[in-house]
Structure formats: C-alpha cells, structure tokens
Amino acid sequence: xxxxxxxxxxxxxxxxxxxxxxxxxxxxxxxxxxxxxxxxxxxxxxxxxxxxxxxxxxxxxxxxxxxxxxxxxxxxxxxxxxxxxxxxxxxxxxxxxxxxxxxxxxxxxxxxxxxxxxxxxxxxxxxxxxxxxxxxxxxxxxxxxxxxxxxxxxxxxxxxxxxxxxxxxxxxxxxxxxxxxxxxxxxxxxxxxxxxxxxxxxxxxxxxxxxxxxxxxxxxxxxxxxxxxxxxxxxxxxxxxxxxxxxxxxxxxxxxxxxxxxxxxxxxxxxxxxxxxxxxxxxxxxxxxxxxxxxxxxxxxxxxxxxxxxxxxxxxxxxxxxxxxxxxxxxxxxxxxxxxxxxxxxxxxxxxxxxxxxxxxxxxxxxxxxxxxxxxxxxxxxxxxxxxxxxxxxxxxxxxxxxxxxxxxxxxxxxxxxxxxxxxxxxxxx
Numbered sequence: 001x002x003x004x005x006x007x008x009x010x011x012x013x014x015x016x017x018x019x020x021x022x023x024x025x026x027x028x029x030x031x032x033x034x035x036x037x038x039x040x041x042x043x044x045x046x047x048x049x050x051x052x053x054x055x056x057x058x059x060x061x062x063x064x065x066x067x068x069x070x071x072x073x074x075x076x077x078x079x080x081x082x083x084x085x086x087x088x089x090x091x092x093x094x095x096x097x098x099x100x101x102x103x104x105x106x107x108x109x110x111x112x113x114x115x116x117x118x119x120x121x122x123x124x125x126x127x128x129x130x131x132x133x134x135x136x137x138x139x140x141x142x143x144x145x146x147x148x149x150x151x152x153x154x155x156x157x158x159x160x161x162x163x164x165x166x167x168x169x170x171x172x173x174x175x176x177x178x179x180x181x182x183x184x185x186x187x188x189x190x191x192x193x194x195x196x197x198x199x200x201x202x203x204x205x206x207x208x209x210x211x212x213x214x215x216x217x218x219x220x221x222x223x224x225x226x227x228x229x230x231x232x233x234x235x236x237x238x239x240x241x242x243x244x245x246x247x248x249x250x251x252x253x254x255x256x257x258x259x260x261x262x263x264x265x266x267x268x269x270x271x272x273x274x275x276x277x278x279x280x281x282x283x284x285x286x287x288x289x290x291x292x293x294x295x296x297x298x299x300x301x302x303x304x305x306x307x308x309x310x311x312x313x314x315x316x317x318x319x320x321x322x323x324x325x326x327x328x329x330x331x332x333x334x335x336x337x338x339x340x341x342x343x344x345x346x347x348x349x350x351x352x353x354x355x356x357x358x359x360x361x362x363x364x365x366x367x368x369x370x371x372x373x374x375x376x377x378x379x380x381x382x383x384x385x386x387x388x389x390x391x392x393x394x395x396x397x398x399x400x401x402x403x404x405x406x407x408x409x410x411x412x413x414x415x416x417x418x419x420x421x422x423x424x425x426x427x428x429x430x
Contacts, residue, residue: 164325184265
C-alpha cells in the first residue's frame with residue numbers, strides 16, 4: 001500500500017526525556033473533585049447518591065441510562081455536594097458531580113473480585129462491563145463492547161506504543177505494573193477467544209520491552225512485539241498493518257483483531273484481582289511552557305489548574321494548553337476543566353504563530369496520511385463548499401492525527417481544515 005501512497009508515517013522527535021525518568025507525583029485536589037457525567041457520547045445518567053451523602057473511594061455514583069452501560073465511581077472520600085455544569089475537555093460545558101474531599105481517602109471495594117481463570121468467557125465480559133472499564137488511551141470507549149461477539153478474532157493487540165510526542169504516562173504505568181499488564185493481557189485473550197496477544201512496544205524502549213518480557217514468565221499465547229518508533233504507530237489501523245500485515249474497512253475485527261490500550265489492560269487486572277474501579281489516572285504534564293514536567297497520578301475529576309500549579313505553573317503568560325498530546329489533543333482556552341478517565345496528558349506549549357503561506361501542492365500531506373486520504377483535495381472542497389466532494393474524498397475516515405499539519409512545509413493547519421469538513425458532512429447527514 002505504501003508503494004502507491006508514500007510512507008504514511010513519520011518519525012517525530014519524542015521529547016519524552018522531559019518526563020520519562022522523573023518520579024511519579026501523587027497529587028490530591030485542594031478541596032473538591034468534579035467527576036464528569038460523560039461516557040463517550042452518552043450524557044444521560046442515573047445518579048445513585050443524594051446530596052449530603054458520605055462517599056468513599058470506589059463508591060458507585062452513577063450509571064448510564066441509555067447507550068452502552070457505563071458506571072462511574074468516586075475517586076475520593078468525602079461528601080457529595082450535587083451537580084454543576086463546567087467546561088469539559090470535549091470543549092463543551094457538561095454536568096459534573098461535585099465531591100468535597102475529607103482527605104482521608106477511605107476506600108471501599110467497588111465490586112467483588114472474580115477468578116478469571118475459572119469464570120466463563122461470558123462472565124468475564126460481563127464483569128468488565130459492570131466494572132466500568134473503558135479505553136484509557138484517549139477514546140474512553142467501553143471495553144466490554146469489543147468482546148461481546150468476538151467471532152473470527154484471532155489476535156489481541158495491546159497498544160503500549162505511546163507514539164505522540166511528550167506523553168510517557170503509559171510508559172510509567174507499564175514500568176510500575178508490568179505484572180498487571182500481563183494478567184490483563186491473559187484476561188483479554190480469554191474474552192476474545194484469541195490465539196495470540198501481542199503487547200506492542202516501540203523498539204526505542206528496550207528497557208520497557210525487557211521489563212514486560214520478564215513479567216511474561218512464559219505466558220502461553222502472550223508475546224511482546226517491538227514496533228518502529230514512528231507516528232502514528234499507535235493508531236489501530238497502522239498497528240494492524242505493521243503487526244498483522246492486514247488492511248480492513250471498518251473495524252479491526254475484520255482483520256481478526258481487537259485492539260486495547262496498555263493502561264486499560266492494567267485496569268482490567270486490578271478490577272478482577274482487587275475489585276478496584278477506575279478512580280485514579282496517570283497522565284503526563286509536559287511541554288516547554290510548564291516549569292516542572294512530570295508524570296502525575298491524580299483522582300479522576302481533579303481540576304487541571306491545580307495540577308499545573310503542582311508542576312510549577314506556566315513559564316509564560318500566554319501558552320497553548322492542550323488536553324492530550326500535541327498531534328491529536330485539543331487546545332482549550334483555559335485550565336478550568338478537570339481530568340477525565342480517558343485523558344492521558346496535558347501538554348503546555350508556546351502560543352502558536354500564524355506563519356502559514358500558500359499551499360505548495362507538494363502532496364506531502366497525502367503521502368503521509370495513514371488513512372490514505374488526500375487532505376489537499378478535501379481542503380479545496382471545503383473552500384468551494386462542495387459537500388459531496390468532501391464526502392467522496394473520504395473525509396469521515398480522517399482520525400485527526402495531525403500528521404498533515406506536522407508535515408506541511410507551508411505551515412498550514414491542514415488538520416483543522418479537514419476537521420471543519422468533517423463537521424459539515426456530519427451536519428448534512430443529520
């Protein structure tokens with residue numbers, strides 16, 4: 001495929017050294033957490049506690065009323081104070097449950113652990129559903145859905161690649177919990193009824209590769225698979241292309257694979273073995289405009305402003321604060337949002353300079369697009385307001401990886417143009 005379309009990937013300076021070897025900081029909010037009532041596109045929840053109730057770390061607070069079932073658990077102990085609307089990293093105001101901390105961090109077991117080795121496949125999938133395990137690499141998609149009907153699935157690929165610049169949160173999590181990663185891999189293998197699980201790690205991380213190999217202890221059907229240090233190697237389509245040498249149309253299952261995040265695998269192991277829900281989140285706080293870059297472990301719902309303050313604050317008056325990494329993350333105008341379960345990074349960079357020039361028609365954006373799109377033609381259709389042409393050019397297949405913007409010699413924000421075109425096509429469909 002790359003013979004006709006170009007490399008479709010690029011080595012990008014990682015800048016991982018800012019946080020890769022730093023000590024993990026465990027932080028607590030000053031007063032309150034604000035737990036988002038958001039589960040993918042679902043915003044409709046049953047609230048299971050009343051104002052004034054005392055809650056513990058692990059208390060079930062709410063569950064979805066529609067769409068895929070997702071429960072939400074308290075990340076701190078304290079008093080439930082009600083619901084407020086505040087900015088969310090989806091760039092929209094959303095409802096948040098307010099818990100006033102008592103700073104005791106009293107814990108309860110969220111659910112009874114399950115012996116995954118003696119349980120049936122269906123029991124394991126149902127357990128993951130009720131434990132509220134979601135994709136922790138950024139998407140937040142309910143994990144159990146992928147395993148409901150694993151017909152024709154031969155492989156599980158665990159994404160420990162972390163290909164975006166600056167981000168080292170998964171690296172930290174796997175180094176600290178390699179044995180849980182392997183246990184999670186075994187559970188995912190059982191749920192998928194797969195032949196092999198590949199734990200995918202960049203070749204440039206030999207220390208991490210050895211750490212996980214040592215934890216495998218000859219685990220049947222679980223292997224470490226080194227992959228090239230290129231972007232966007234962590235995207236599921238590129239990962240399947242690299243590891244299995246297959247292409248697919250809609251979902252990885254068409255290529256016989258299920259893709260899972262490394263942190264999600266660790267969370268699965270802790271749920272089965274300890275009855276722990278997702279209440280804490282490891283994320284990377286990095287970039288040239290934060291004083292003391294670190295990986296941090298924080299309760300879900302902790303205000304971003306307090307995390308930045310704990311990392312020394314900003315180094316400039318005007319910065320670009322990104323929820324996520326610099327390639328696929330979203331720039332947010334202030335730091336009044338909070339940490340959600342799927343968030344993996346806060347990247348703080350200098351304010352962007354608008355130094356774009358006219359398109360050179362060089363074709364680099366098309367050559368490097370991992371989806372095989374032609375962003376320059378989509379941009380032309382956007383300027384002409386030709387919705388049919390945008391759709392014809394496959395705009396809805398764009399994953400907004402940012403590669404076209406990164407590679408553009410004219411410094412055009414190509415990704416933003418394609419993003420606008422996607423919104424226009426979606427509005428027309430509605």
